[in-house]
Amino acid sequence: MVLTNETIEQRLKAKFGDLLTNFETPYGMLTFEAPKDYNLKLLQFLYDDTELRFQFLTTLCAVHYPDQPGRELAIVYHLHNLQDNVRIRFKVFTDINTPDIFTATNLYSTANWMERETYDFYGVNFVGHPNLKRILNVDEMDYFPMRKEFPLEDGTRIDKDDAMFGRG
Amino acid sequence: MARPVQYNVKNETGKPVQTVAPPEGYTGEGFFTTKLSDVVGLARKNSLWPLPFATSCCGIEFMATMGSHYDLARFGAERVGFSPRQCDLLMVMGTIAKKMGPVLRQVYLQMAEPRWVLSMGACASSGGIFDTYSVLQGIDQIIPVDVYIPGCPPRPEAVLDGFMKIQELVGKESIRRRNGEQYKQLMESYGIQ
Amino acid sequence: MSEIAHNHIKLPEGSIEKQTTTLNLGPTHPATHGVMQNILELDGERIVSAEQTIGYIHRAFEKLAERRPLYQITTITDRMNYCSSPINNMGWHITCEKLLKVKTPKRVDYLRIIIMELARISDHLICNSIVGVDSGAYTGFLYVMQYRELIYEIYEEICGSRLTTNIGRIGGFERNFTNAAFTKLEKFMDEYPKVLTEFESLFKRNRIFMERTQGTGAISAERALNYGFTGPNLRAAGVDYDVRIHTPYSSYEDFDFTVPVGSTGDNYDRFLVRNEEMRQSLRILEQAYRKVQAFTGAEAEVYHADVPEYYLPEKKDVYTKMEALIWHFKIIMGETAIPVGEVYQSVEGGNGELGFYLISDGGRTPYRLHFRRPCFIYYQAYSELTKGAMLSDAIMTMSSLNLIAGELDS
Numbered sequence: 220m221v222l223t224n225e226t227i228e229q230r231l232k233a234k235f236g237d238l239l240t241n242f243e244t245p246y247g248m249l250t251f252e253a254p255k256d257y258n259l260k261l262l263q264f265l266y267d268d269t270e271l272r273f274q275f276l277t278t279l280c281a282v283h284y285p286d287q288p289g290r291e292l293a294i295v296y297h298l299h300n301l302q303d304n305v306r307i308r309f310k311v312f313t314d315i316n317t318p319d320i321f322t323a324t325n326l327y328s329t330a331n332w333m334e335r336e337t338y339d340f341y342g343v344n345f346v347g348h349p350n351l352k353r354i355l356n357v358d359e360m361d362y363f364p365m366r367k368e369f370p371l372e373d374g375t376r377i378d379k380d381d382a383m384f385g386r387g
Numbered sequence: 388m389a390r391p392v393q394y395n396v397k398n399e400t401g402k403p404v405q406t407v408a409p410p411e412g413y414t415g416e417g418f419f420t421t422k423l424s425d426v427v428g429l430a431r432k433n434s435l436w437p438l439p440f441a442t443s444c445c446g447i448e449f450m451a452t453m454g455s456h457y458d459l460a461r462f463g464a465e466r467v468g469f470s471p472r473q474c475d476l477l478m479v480m481g482t483i484a485k486k487m488g489p490v491l492r493q494v495y496l497q498m499a500e501p502r503w504v505l506s507m508g509a510c511a512s513s514g515g516i517f518d519t520y521s522v523l524q525g526i527d528q529i530i531p532v533d534v535y536i537p538g539c540p541p542r543p544e545a546v547l548d549g550f551m552k553i554q555e556l557v558g559k560e561s562i563r564r565r566n567g568e569q570y571k572q573l574m575e576s577y578g579i580q
Numbered sequence: 581m582s583e584i585a586h587n588h589i590k591l592p593e594g595s596i597e598k599q600t601t602t603l604n605l606g607p608t609h610p611a612t613h614g615v616m617q618n619i620l621e622l623d624g625e626r627i628v629s630a631e632q633t634i635g636y637i638h639r640a641f642e643k644l645a646e647r648r649p650l651y652q653i654t655t656i657t658d659r660m661n662y663c664s665s666p667i668n669n670m671g672w673h674i675t676c677e678k679l680l681k682v683k684t685p686k687r688v689d690y691l692r693i694i695i696m697e698l699a700r701i702s703d704h705l706i707c708n709s710i711v712g713v714d715s716g717a718y719t720g721f722l723y724v725m726q727y728r729e730l731i732y733e734i735y736e737e738i739c740g741s742r743l744t745t746n747i748g749r750i751g752g753f754e755r756n757f758t759n760a761a762f763t764k765l766e767k768f769m770d771e772y773p774k775v776l777t778e779f780e781s782l783f784k785r786n787r788i789f790m791e792r793t794q795g796t797g798a799i800s801a802e803r804a805l806n807y808g809f810t811g812p813n814l815r816a817a818g819v820d821y822d823v824r825i826h827t828p829y830s831s832y833e834d835f836d837f838t839v840p841v842g843s844t845g846d847n848y849d850r851f852l853v854r855n856e857e858m859r860q861s862l863r864i865l866e867q868a869y870r871k872v873q874a875f876t877g878a879e880a881e882v883y884h885a886d887v888p889e890y891y892l893p894e895k896k897d898v899y900t901k902m903e904a905l906i907w908h909f910k911i912i913m914g915e916t917a918i919p920v921g922e923v924y925q926s927v928e929g930g931n932g933e934l935g936f937y938l939i940s941d942g943g944r945t946p947y948r949l950h951f952r953r954p955c956f957i958y959y960q961a962y963s964e965l966t967k968g969a970m971l972s973d974a975i976m977t978m979s980s981l982n983l984i985a986g987e988l989d990s
Contacts, residue, residue, distance in 0.1 A: 246678060246923045275805060277926075278935055278952040297924060297937070297952075301805075301819075304826050308924065329808030332960045340642070355635035355989050356521060357486045364520055364643060371643050373520045378513070440608060442615050442637050443986050444662035447706070448743055451732070454725035469610040484989075487615060487636040490607050516655065519640040540743050 222270065222303045224249040230271060234264060239309075250308045258296070258311045259321045265298060265307075266326060273298040273307065276323070279333040281341040283315075285367045291315040292341055296323075313343070322348040340365035428558040431475070431501070433463040435550075435557065438474035440494065442481030445508035448540040449480050457543035462550055471497040476553060477530075482510035483523045495530045496579065500565050505553055507536045507546060515539060531573055600628050603971070607636045613710055614985025618962070618978075625970045630963040634956075638989040645949040649914055650676050651750060651890075653949070658744040660953060661987045664703035664930040665745050666695045666735070671927035674829050675936040676750045676890075679923045684885045687875050688752040689831035691883070693868045694765065695738070695747060696830075696927075697861040701772075702731045703930030704812075704854040704861075707982040711851055712783060714979045715792050720782050727775055730768045737761035751891040752884025762869075769865060776862075780855050793847035797965045797977030804845060807964075808957040811932025813981060816853045817845030823928040834871070837864050847973075847980040854982075889916045914944030931955050931982055955987040 227249055228242055239261075241252040253261050265273040277297040284291055290312040299306050313320060322345040323330040334345045335354040342363035345351055353360065362369060372381075410429060412421030439449055453459050453467070468474045471494045483491055495504070506526055509515035512535040514524035526532060533556055536549035564570055574580070605618040615636035621628040641660065645653050657672045658665040670692050677684060684692075705728055709721035732742040737760050739747040748754070783789045799809075804817040814821055822839045824832045840856035842849030875882075884891050888907045897904035910916050920942045926935035935952030958981065965981075966974040 245921045248924060250922070276808060277924075277933070278937065278950065280937060280948075280950040282939060282948045295937070297935075301821055301826075306924070327808070328803075328806045329957055329960065332956060336956075353635075355638040357635075364640070369520075371520065371640065371647055372518050373524070376518075376524050378524055379518060384518075444659055444744055446614075447662055450706075451725065451729065451742075454729065455722060456726065456729045469608070482637055482639055484636055484638050486638065487607065490636070494608060517639045517644065519644055521638045521640050542742070 222300065222305050224305075227271065227305070227307060230268070235261070248306050248308055250310070252310050252312065255311045255313050255320055258294075259323065259326070261309065262296070262298075262323055262326055271300065272302060273300045273305075275299040275301055276327040276329055276333075277306070279323070279330055279337060281337045281343055281365075283341060283366050287312075289314050292318050292343060294320055294337065294343060315342075318343045319346050320344070321346050324348060339363070342366070424560070424562045425558075427562055428560060432554040432557040435462075435464055435476045435503075435554070436474045437464050437467050437476040437478050437505075438469065438471055438494070438498075439467055440477060440479045440481075440491065442479075442483065442487065443510070445480035445511070445540045448543065449478070449507070449546065452543040452546045457547060459547065459550065462547070462554065464550070471495075472499060474498060475501065476503050476505060478505045478507055479511045479526050480507040482508075482515065482517060483526050484521050485523050486521070488523050488529055491526065492529050501557075501560070503534075503553055503557065504530055504532045505534045505536065505549055506532045507538075507549065508541060509537055509539045512537060529577065530579075531577055605974075607633075613979060614983060614988070616959070616983060616985060616988060618974075620966075620971070620974065622971065627966050627969055627971065627974055630966050630974070632959060632962055634959070634985075634988050636989070637985050641951065641990040642949055646945055646947070649944045650918070650946070651911075653946075654748070655744070655746050657951075658746055659986050660951065660990070661703070661929055661931065661934070661955070661984050662744060663706045663984060664699035665743065666699040666747050667703075667927060667929050668934065669745060669747050670696055670830065671925070671929070671934050672936060673748050673750050674927060675923060675925040675938055677885075678925050679919060679921065679938060679940060680750070680887075680890055681919070682751050682885055682887050682890065684752060684830075685879075685882050686831060687872060687879060687882045688884060690868045690872050691753060691757060692748065692830050693832065693835070694865060694872070695735075697864050697868070698731050698734060698765075698768075700930055701858050701861050702728055703982070704858050707930075707980070708779075708783075708851055708854050711793075711847070711976065711980045712789075714975055715789055717782065717789070720779050724775070724779055727768070727772055730764065730771075734761055734764045734768065737764060749884065749891055751887045752882075756881060756883040765865075765869060769862065769869065773859075773862060776855070776858060783851065784855075790848060792972070792976060793851060793980070795844075796847050796969055796973040797850075797980065798844050798846035799961065799965055800845065803961070803964070807961040809932065809961070810954050810957075811929065812850060812853045812857060813845070813958055814932065815840065816842035816849035818843055823926050823933050827926070829925070829927060835864050835867050847976050850980045918942055918944065926952065929954060931984070931987065932958070951990055953987045953990060955983055956990075959983055959988060 224244055231239055238257055239251050239253050243250050265271050277299045279296050282293045292313050292315055294311045295308060297308050320343055322334055332354060334348055337343050338351055339353045339355055340363060410421045410425035412419050441449055477495060506512045511526050514522050534549050534552050536545055538545050600621040600623050603620045603622050605620060607615040607617045617633040619631045641656050644656055654669050654672055657668040660668050705724050709724045712720040735745050736742055738757055739745050799817055801818045804814050818841060820839050820841045825839060837860045840853050842853050892911055893904035893907055898908045918940055920940060922939040924935060924937045926933045932954030934954060937950040938946050939948040941947040965977050
């Protein structure tokens with residue numbers, strides 16, 4: 220059976236029913252949304268299913284949407300089926316005040332550092348992660364820099380004049 | 388009068404090869420006197436031992452400078468060492484992030500006097516194109532720098548030019564500089580004992 | 581890996597004499613090519629566990645990208661894998677073209693392939709010669725740097741810069757390749773194969789090198805896939821996944837080349853896979869060069885797609901023609917239409933699948949740009965690769981994995 224976006228969608232709907240929403244295909248890649256408690260079950264199903272076989276986690280990242288209350292942080296998983304050469308993407312939305320997501324490290328060892336990076340940048344708390352601490356920024360940093368409310372520049376620098384750079 | 392060079396004074400095209408002028412001094416029959424700082428400077432500048440503190444892209448350009456096309460070894464920097472205790476010149480090449488700052492400072496403190504610092508590239512001199520929360524905007528916030536080489540990355544010729552400027556500084560340095568008042572004040576402004 | 585019998589006294593576990601030493605293979609170390617730190621627990625000479633710390637050169641590329649318009653992000657993609665920066669640049673342009681639905685002409689694709697394969701050769705050359713340096717053989721490195729200078733000269737002819745190239749534009753190139761560039765390319769293609777054979781002959785059947793690299797740093801294909809390995813490291817473990825063949829971009833499907841695959845995934849296989857990939861890159865270069873020379877007439881002058889909305893017009897047109905002035909103004913001031921959407925595009929970088937996940941909200945700058953950096957992903961496996969190995973094997977593994985600090989920390 221040739222694996223196309225429609226067959227994947229049908230199989231997912233057959234297994235999970237109405238839990239998965241927002242099926243779209245931007246630029247040819249099937250994208251859908253899942254509730255945040257089901258991310259591990261979904262990953263496991265996509266891994267074990269004999270026809271779907273999405274056994275390669277390409278990347279994991281987060282996006283901050285400050286103007287969607289209750290759904291501010293989106294965690295995006297990109298999966299790849301190497302044998303049939305199909306990619307899909309799914310998103311899990313969470314509230315910014317309780318950003319707890321189940322970790323995927325038991326299934327994919329590659330998710331270990333990807334989740335640490337997401338925690339470092341956005342503050343997403345991955346439940347069950349073996350070593351959730353900051354990876355790229357200094358350990359003493361007390362804020363999550365990639366969130367939209369924080370600026371790019373270091374506010375305490377003295378040698379650059381913001382007015383000359385067109386900001387502030 | 389020093390014996391003139393007799394062999395290999397003309398290369399293939401017939402142009403005479405110039406010898407470098409000796410430092411100013413008083414010569415006599417079999418002796419030559421000059422200032423101690425001149426001789427010491429001459430010896431130091433032609434045998435600088437650099438410590439390449441290569442963090443990113445400028446490090447690769449440094450590797451090209453060390454290669455045979457733009458040879459840095461001609462300037463006496465044949466032996467690059469990675470141990471700060473043995474090196475004179477700290478060449479900081481590449482972006483220094485705030486996480487790396489303490490490491491750089493520790494390496495600088497481990498170097499023995501006399502020591503010079505060369506900051507290569509825009510990132511090491513002033514933060515470069517990375518005006519962000521995680522990049523140190525120039526290493527001169529934590530250690531004193533002697534020569535800055537701009538560029539992103541600077542061409543090997545620019546690196547050699549910067550190295551020659553360091554050589555000039557080394558050659559002309561007074562041997563009492565490191566014990567003087569001005570140097571002490573410089574070190575205090577960085578918090579270095 | 582062969583187990584060497586330890587002829588030392590067997591000490592009871594937990595006794596004061598049997599403790600592990602902590603060694604900090606710190607951010608500055610002659611063996612760490614780039615700034616990364618490994619804290620190793622050693623039992624004598626054997627490594628019991630390793631913990632990596634990265635982030636010593638974190639430059640916040642992803643946040644920086646949210647501030648810059650699409651055409652200015654090329655300069656920061658350069659600095660990720662700086663040994664092969666043209667591949668990063670082309671990958672970014674291809675991502676933008678996918679978002680903006682721009683179709684590039686064939687000649688542009690072939691010229692891009694020439695640049696990307698040169699960059700791949702440049703990257704593998706550094707990696708393999710540094711593997712040689714780490715095992716004590718400095719000659720190969722110095723010999724091969726000469727040929728990297730030739731590649732740099734080719735880049736300089738085209739874009740003006742040697743290392744961080746910022747080459748190309750969305751839709752093509754900034755100028756046509758000059759005849760001097762093609763002459764230098766021919767010179768490179770003539771001289772380099774013999775040099776590669778000579779370089780390889782220094783190491784391939786060299787007994788010391790073989791004993792140091794065979795069996796060390798090995799990983800099985802299943803573990804490699806689970807760790808998200810891609811690129812030469814995965815191919816050395818036996819999986820033939822190459823983005824150029826799986827999801828061809830930039831007309832790679834018109835080219836005939838093979839993908840070398842190893843068997844055990846150890847350091848020796850990685851070295852050989854990279855060497856063979858350089859040979860295949862040379863094959864692709866020759867085919868691309870012939871294809872480019874085969875264009876005649878007006879087609880031979882094409883170096884960018886015809887997309888005035890995204891490709892800056894020539895300066896002489898801006899000063900004389902009204903439409904060109906309007907397009908110039910619109911592009912610089914950010915008034916051209918950028919579609920809303922999200923796109924993921926990956927290219928085969930020197931280290932594996934370099935992916936760009938771009939979410940655009942219609943504005944000039946991306947809403948979110950995430951880089952899937954292969955080095956970051958496979959460096960996690962370092963502690964597993966070096967468990968039980970000796971310290972010198974750990975150094976060899978680190979350099980044969982081709983860890984580039986700019987790609988580790990974004």
